[in-house]
Amino acid sequence: MSIRTPFSRVQGLGSAHSGTEHFWRERASSVALIPLTAWFVYAATHLIGLSYDDAFTFLHDPVNAIAMLLFVIASVVHMTLGIQVVIEDYVHTEGSKLLLFLANKAFGWIIGVASVFAILRIAL
């Protein structure tokens, strides 16, 4: 017999109070990244040896700009979730853990905002 209340069980959030959301978001972003990474490899190899004007034209194309936006956003979401797990696994001091969580989020936001801003500036 469990001492958990029926309400707690039906919520299904467990001891971390966040349920499977982190796990699920990591999987969902990884599925999104399968086609997006394949496209990114194509784009990255396409850019090799291109002049500035040709590289600009490539990223100015709406389809390429949208694909790059999706790739960057999915990557930032996925990496922030993944690095958080690494921190949780190896850092057991509450203070350091909190600081690293904040640094991880800051890193994700900076990479994400900088990339999105750059793509929009090229594309618009």
Added chain:
Amino acid sequence: MADTPQSPAHQRPLSPFISIFRWPVTMAASITHRVTGVGLALGMILVAWLLIAVATGPGAYDTFMALGGSIIGRLILFGFAWAVVFHFLNGIRHLAWDVGYGFKLPTALGASFGIYVLSILGAIAIFAWGYHRAGLL
């Protein structure tokens, strides 16, 4: 007071860690997945840098391309390409695990070994294709 279990008089074997275990390829692949994941997060700096360089202008773009084309730049980009392919393939294996496939020992060993081989071949193929595109190969 009597000796505590931690005192030298009561040296007990510690539980084995990665320096003690024989490294099965499945364990190596698992660790590599995590290491490549952290590496790819750092690699996103390069992606953001490239995008900012294109948004900034020809000077910034040429600087990025010159650094990327240097020996060290090429080594870093090759490592990045390998990490992309490894994490991509092993990530698909993770998704297969999530729905219950790929846990049988021969499958797990074969897939781990195969992903190492394929990721190296993939990275070489990406570089060969890129060099070919740039007219260098």
